[in-house]
Amino acid sequence: MERKKHDSWVDETKGNENFLGRKTVDKSAFKYGTTIPLRYHKAFLDNLSAKITVGKSIKVKLFIDNKDFPAFVSWPNLPEEVL
Incomplete structure (x- = not known):
């Protein structure tokens, strides 16, 4: 199923x-x-434009309707059972 x-x-x-x-x-x-x-x-x-590791974040750009906006992607340091 x-x-x-x-x-x-x-x-x-x-x-x-x-x-x-x-x-x-x-x-x-x-x-x-x-x-x-x-x-x-x-x-x-x-x-991603750069490598990211657990517990870190990197700056990225979001593209919406041909406009770019600053943003970031983070990879929280969470216990594996939470994922």
């Missing part, structure tokens, strides 16, 4: 080979951040 996802991430690439993931957001995502689901971790880690 396929496990149903319970998040607002979209898996459809719609022909874009550079697709990493798409998420529907509201203001809270910009204020508090969001969590990248496990199914996207490899794609994000492979495509």
